[in-house]
Every structure is written in C-alpha cells, then in structure tokens.
Amino acid sequence: MSLLEIIDLHKKFGKLHVLKGINMNVEKGEVVVIIGPSGSGKSTLLRCINRLEEPTQGKIILDGIDITDPKININKIRQRIGIVFQQFNLFSHLTALENITLPLRVVKKIPKDEAEKIALKFLRKVGLEDKADHYPHQLSGGQQQRVAIARALAMNPEVMLFDEVTSALDPELVKEVLDVMKQLARDGMTMIVVTHEMGFAREVGDRVIFMDNGKIVEEGTPEEIFTNPKHERTRKFLSMIL
Amino acid sequence: MVGIGQFDIDLFIRILPDLAYGALITLKFTTFSILFGLILGTITGIFRIVRNPILNAFSTAYVEFIRGTPLLVQIMIVYYGLPEAGIRLPPELAGILALSINSGAYIAEIIRAGIQSVPKGQMEAARSLGMTYVQAMRYVVLPQAFRNILPALGNEFIALLKDSSLLSVIAIAELTRMGMQIYAVTFNAWTPLLGVALFYLMMTLPLSRLVDYAQRRIGGHESA
Numbered sequence: 001m002s003l004l005e006i007i008d009l010h011k012k013f014g015k016l017h018v019l020k021g022i023n024m025n026v027e028k029g030e031v032v033v034i035i036g037p038s039g040s041g042k043s044t045l046l047r048c049i050n051r052l053e054e055p056t057q058g059k060i061i062l063d064g065i066d067i068t069d070p071k072i073n074i075n076k077i078r079q080r081i082g083i084v085f086q087q088f089n090l091f092s093h094l095t096a097l098e099n100i101t102l103p104l105r106v107v108k109k110i111p112k113d114e115a116e117k118i119a120l121k122f123l124r125k126v127g128l129e130d131k132a133d134h135y136p137h138q139l140s141g142g143q144q145q146r147v148a149i150a151r152a153l154a155m156n157p158e159v160m161l162f163d164e165v166t167s168a169l170d171p172e173l174v175k176e177v178l179d180v181m182k183q184l185a186r187d188g189m190t191m192i193v194v195t196h197e198m199g200f201a202r203e204v205g206d207r208v209i210f211m212d213n214g215k216i217v218e219e220g221t222p223e224e225i226f227t228n229p230k231h232e233r234t235r236k237f238l239s240m241i242l
Numbered sequence: 243m244v245g246i247g248q249f250d251i252d253l254f255i256r257i258l259p260d261l262a263y264g265a266l267i268t269l270k271f272t273t274f275s276i277l278f279g280l281i282l283g284t285i286t287g288i289f290r291i292v293r294n295p296i297l298n299a300f301s302t303a304y305v306e307f308i309r310g311t312p313l314l315v316q317i318m319i320v321y322y323g324l325p326e327a328g329i330r331l332p333p334e335l336a337g338i339l340a341l342s343i344n345s346g347a348y349i350a351e352i353i354r355a356g357i358q359s360v361p362k363g364q365m366e367a368a369r370s371l372g373m374t375y376v377q378a379m380r381y382v383v384l385p386q387a388f389r390n391i392l393p394a395l396g397n398e399f400i401a402l403l404k405d406s407s408l409l410s411v412i413a414i415a416e417l418t419r420m421g422m423q424i425y426a427v428t429f430n431a432w433t434p435l436l437g438v439a440l441f442y443l444m445m446t447l448p449l450s451r452l453v454d455y456a457q458r459r460i461g462g463h464e465s466a
Contacts, residue, residue: 052366079372089367093386103371106381148367155371 001064003028003190004049004159009058011044018044020214022058026159031191033201033222036211037237042194045211046161049192050081063158079107082152083161086168088144090136096123096147097132100154108155122150126180142173146180153184160184162193198242202226210234248432257424257434264420265441271334271416272403275341276349279402280395282342283349288379290354301350308347314408316340321412337409345402352394356387389460396453400446407442417441 002025011019018041026032034042047053049060051067051074060067067077091099100119104110110118123129126146136144145165152160162181166174178200185191185204195201201208201222208225210218210233218231226242229235289301308316320340324331331339360383368378388395410419421438425431 050370052370075369075372075374078370083370085363085367087361087363089361089363091364091367091382091386093389102381103368103373106377107372151371 002026002061003030003063004192005059005061006045006049007059007061009045009048009060010056011041011048011053012056018214019048019055022214022216024209024216024219026190026192028158028190029188030206031185031193031204032207032209033205034192034194034209034211035196035198035201035237036217040211041214042211043163046083046163046192046194049159049161050078050083052083075107079155080158081161082155082157082159083163084145084148084152084165086164088136088141088148088168090144090148090151092136095133095135096128096139099136099147100151103151104154118154119150122154123147125153125183126150127176140173141169142176145169145177149177149180149184159190159192162191162195164194164196166195166197196241198226198238210237212237248430249436250430250433253428253430253433254437257437260420260424261417261434261437261441264415264417264438265445267415268403268406268417268442269445271337271341271409271414272399272406274338275345275406276395276399276402278338278342279345279349279398282346284353284384286346286350287353287357290350291357305347305350308344309351313340313344313405314411316344317408317412333412333414337406337412337414341402341406341409344405345398348398348401349395352391352398353387356391356394357383359390360386392460393453393457396449396456400449400453403445403449404442 004026006022006024009019009022010017020041022041022045024032034045036042044053048055055068058068062077062080065072065077067074090096091102094102097116097119100122101112101115104115104118105112120129120132123132126149128143128146128150131139131143131147134143136147139147149165165181166177169177174197178197181191181193181200182204193200193205203222205222207219208222209216210225210229210231212233218225218229218234225234226238229238286301286304289297290305292298317337317340320331320343321333321336324336364382364386365378368382369375373381406416407418409416410422413419415423417438421434424434428434
C-alpha cells in the first residue's frame with residue numbers, strides 16, 4: 001500500500017476549475033517532484049494534501065485513512081504532514097528556537113526543556129544551532145527557510161511538502177536550502193516537492209510529475225522526463241526553462 | 243480685573259490635593275474600563291472576522307450602535323435607563339460599565355484591523371503544524387496583532403481618559419466633577435477649571451509621548 005494515495009482530486013475556486021481529476025501515489029521514502037507552468041495547479045494540489053485548501057471532490061488517503069473525511073480530526077492529520085512555504089512564514093514575534101518549540105508545546109504538549117532540546121537538534125540538522133536566539137528579521141531568507149524546514153521536521157511528520165521553497169530567495173541563497181532538502185531525501189524522508197529547480201529534480205527526484213492546466217500530463221523518472229519526454233506540452237515547457 | 247485675572251493662586255494651591263484625588267479617580271475608571279474594553283473588544287473584533295453570519299451581525303450591530311451614538315447618551319442609558327428595567331447599579335459600576343461598552347466597540351475595530359494586519363501565511367503556517375484555529379489565534383496571530391496595534395490602543399486610552407469626564411453627570415467624583423464642585427463652593431471658575439485642564443494634560447502628555455515612542459519602535463521592527 002502506498003503511503004499517500006490521491007484519487008480523482010478536483011478543486012474549484014468558484015467557476016475556476018484548478019484541479020481536474022488528479023490521481024497519484026507516493027511510496028514511503030519516495031521523492032516526488034512536481035513541475036509545470038505557473039497556474040497549472042501544482043501549489044493547489046500540495047495545499048489540498050494537508051487541507052489548507054478543501055478539495056471539491058476526490059479522496060486523499062494517508063496510510064489507509066481518508067483525510068478528506070469531514071469527521072476526521074484534521075489537526076491530528078496535519079501533524080503527520082509537514083509543509084514548507086515559499087514565503088517561509090516563520091512566526092515573526094518568536095525567535096528561531098521558539099518558532100520550533102511553540103508547536104511542540106502547544107500541539108504535542110511537550111514540556112519546555114524537552115521541546116528546546118528537540119528544537120536545538122533540528123536547528124543543528126539545518127546548520128543553524130548558533131542562530132537559535134535570532135528573530136526571523138535578523139536572518140537571511142535562506143536561513144529563515146532552513147528554520148522553517150526545521151520547524152516542520154521537529155513535528156516528526158511522515159511526509160514533507162515543499163511549495164516552491166526557493167522561489168523567493170536570492171540566487172546565492174538557494175543552494176543552502178536545496179542542500180538541506182537533499183540531505184533530508186538521503187535520510188529517507190518521503191517528500192513531495194513543487195519546484196522550478198530542474199537540477200534538483202534531476203538529482204534528487206525518484207519520480208517527476210509534469211502538470212499543466214490542472215491535470216497530470218506525464219510522469220516518469222527524471223531521466224525519462226528530462227531526456228525523453230513523451231508529450232508535446234512537456235517538451236515545450238522543458239525547452240522554455242532548460 | 244478681567245479674564246484670567248480671576249485666577250487665585252492661593253485657592254489653586256489649596257485645591258491641589260482634591261484635584262489630584264480626582265485625577266486618580268479618573269485614572270482608575272479609565273484603566274478599569276480600558277481593561278474590560280480590551281476583553282470585550284478582542285472578542286467582538288474576532289467575531290467581526292470569523293465566518294459566522296450571526297456573530298458578524300451581532301458584533302457589527304454593537305460596534306455601529308456605540309460608534310453612532312454619543313457617549314453621554316450611553317452613560318445615561320446605563321445609569322437612568324437600566325434601573326427601569328430592574329437593574330440598579332451604583333454609579334461607579336454604571337460608569338465603568340458604560341465606558342467599557344463604549345471603548346469595547348472602538349477597540350474591536352482596532353483589534354480587527356490588527357488581526358488583518360498579520361499576514362495570512364502566519365495563520366496558515368500555524369494551522370499546518372496542527373494547531374487549532376483558537377491556538378493559532380492565541381499563540382501566533384493575536385500576539386503579533388497586539389504588537390502592531392499598541393499605538394492605536396494607547397490613543398484609545400487617551401481618548402477614553404478625556405471622555406471619562408462625562409461621568410461627572412452621574413455624580414462620580416472624578417477630576418471634572420471635582421472642579422465643578424470646587425467652582426460651586428468658591429464661585430471661582432477659572433482656578434479649579436484651569437487646574438482640571440492642567441491635570442488632564444499631565445496625564446495625556448506622557449501617554450502620547452509613550453505612544454509616539456511605541457510607534458517608532460514598531461516602525462523599525464516591521465522589516466521582518
């Protein structure tokens with residue numbers, strides 16, 4: 001059984017039909033990279049997976065549980081699905097350390113000193129242990145994004161979602177964030193990554209999905225997609241960005 | 243002698259303790275009212291933005307009613323009106339109640355703007371980590387909202403402190419009423435009333451300085 005299974009997922013914003021029947025599976029430990037032109041529904045798909053957007057139709061099964069079931073406790077489910085955003089969204093009134101300890105204490109009811117130990121462990125993992133006392137505005141974009149990754153990881157999720165996490169960064173800061181994600185992939189984390197970083201997709205992705213106009217057009221290994229795309233639209237997209 | 247010539251410096255010195263006491267009462271009523279107003283305003287401010295038509299309608303009606311009617315009328319409704327409905331309150335309680343209800347409406351608008359000033363991504367990030375809506379509000383959105391609206395709250399406190407002079411009509415011995423009572427006894431208006439104005443200034447000037455300071459500090463922080 002797949003860790004994550006998406007069945008005929010639709011999302012409409014009023015009259016706008018953004019997702020038109022997405023079917024995909026993600027295996028445990030797999031790194032799935034989603035590429036496609038802007039407006040193709042990549043981010044919406046990602047945001048549906050932890051129900052930041054409510055799907056209009058379809059099922060999302062995480063480890064055998066249908067998380068689109070209205071009776072489900074979505075707060076419990078979200079602890080199992082980490083997400084990192086394009087705009088970092090660190091809590092601006094809290095230090096790097098407190099950004100990580102707050103959800104541990106509030107959601108998981110972990111005592112303060114233990115939460116701090118966990119937070120430091122994950123800050124070390126992203127190479128920012130020495131910035132624990134810094135506020136977000138005292139950190140560079142790349143550092144903020146690494147703290148955001150540490151914050152999501154500290155909740156011990158089974159899947160990590162990355163929503164164009166390097167798009168808002170200055171070019172010289174992209175690498176430090178991608179390096180953290182590569183390490184995470186090597187550690188065996190299940191990841192779904194929406195990105196425009198084709199180098200990353202090629203190097204780290206187990207599978208690449210090309211989306212356009214609310215549908216999955218084509219999927220395959222990075223090798224298949226990048227060197228031998230089957231569909232005209234995939235070819236066109238890749239020729240424009242590579 | 244004409245005009246300010248009526249100012250009696252000996253009388254002024256003699257009434258200083260009374261005026262100071264009145265100022266203390268004014269400060270007390272304003273502080274209590276702003277605290278209750280803050281609670282009322284926070285709840286109402288949240289009610290104005292949640293997706294619930296009943297709470298929206300209720301809070302909008304409250305805010306519009308209070309902001310569209312004079313405080314003096316509101317005070318008289320609470321003090322003279324409520325007893326006819328069987329609710330008899332001592333003047334102090336009626337005064338604090340009226341001021342709290344009044345400031346609650348203005349604070350609700352400040353809180354609403356404050357919450358809306360916090361980027362949506364903050365609520366989203368909090369929810370994505372498994373926090374409930376209430377937890378996300380309590381630990382993430384409201385602390386940032388309060389930081390942003392501190393100057394506006396300070397201004398509301400200053401406005402309320404001045405408006406509390408209207409409590410003099412229901413026989414509360416606050417600063418303005420003290421001045422009126424001294425006038426009634428001495429038949430000298432200039433001395434007590436200028437004294438009253440002076441005491442208001444001594445309270446509002448430092449407060450507005452504090453607000454300016456807070457505003458500048460937050461302005462420097464906004465780059466986050």
